[in-house]
Amino acid sequence: MQERKGFTLVELAIVLVVIGLILGAVMTGQRLIQNAKYKRLVNDINGFVAAVYTYYDRYKALPGDDPKAVDRWGSTYSNIQNGDGDGLIEGSPTSTNNAYESVQIWRHLRAAGIVPGSPNESAVTRPSNPYGGRYGFSNRSFGTATYNYIFIDNLPSEVAQRLDEEFDDGVYNTGSIQASADYTGGYRDVYYRL
Numbered sequence: 001m002q003e004r005k006g007f008t009l010v011e012l013a014i015v016l017v018v019i020g021l022i023l024g025a026v027m028t029g030q031r032l033i034q035n036a037k038y039k040r041l042v043n044d045i046n047g048f049v050a051a052v053y054t055y056y057d058r059y060k061a062l063p064g065d066d067p068k069a070v071d072r073w074g075s076t077y078s079n080i081q082n083g084d085g086d087g088l089i090e091g092s093p094t095s096t097n098n099a100y101e102s103v104q105i106w107r108h109l110r111a112a113g114i115v116p117g118s119p120n121e122s123a124v125t126r127p128s129n130p131y132g133g134r135y136g137f138s139n140r141s142f143g144t145a146t147y148n149y150i151f152i153d154n155l156p157s158e159v160a161q162r163l164d165e166e167f168d169d170g171v172y173n174t175g176s177i178q179a180s181a182d183y184t185g186g187y188r189d190v191y192y193r194l
Contacts, residue, residue: 093136
């Protein structure tokens with residue numbers, strides 16, 4: 001008779017425990033990465049809110065909507081234009097048209113040294129969010145009134161829902177945080193009221 005060799009039950013149990021530990025570490029790592037991305041998103045939003053109100057405190061006008069921006073920086077930055085001073089940031093939040101206040105807001109914030117970047121770049125580069133989309137500004141109706149908002153594009157729907165639930169009412173089309181569609185899957189554009 002030949003002697004048969006194989007794994008004992010103890011050896012198999014040890015291998016399964018090691019595999020389980022490795023899988024647990026990978027899952028924990030993924031969860032930590034997702035939480036870090038979400039925290040960066042929230043910090044970015046808070047930073048943009050603070051930037052807008054810092055500008056307002058300094059110059060008594062909203063960035064982008066500032067009717068005296070050319071007087072302040074026009075001699076230094078050729079792409080700076082005035083806003084109309086009506087209190088609303090107009091234009092598409094994804095626009096590249098320099099005439100729109102939604103583009104000028106980035107130039108005004110950068111010229112004031114509140115956010116990093118050059119106000120003189122030929123086409124304004126909007127900052128990117130941790131999920132691959134970009135930020136922007138504009139205005140829209142939130143219920144019965146029109147408000148300025150921070151635009152966050154291409155958020156995974158579960159992230160958009162988490163943001164809405166933590167900071168608002170959790171319903172995609174009501175409150176001060178709204179989304180382009182319900183939170184059933186895919187990606188959503190989010191409108192975060194200032």
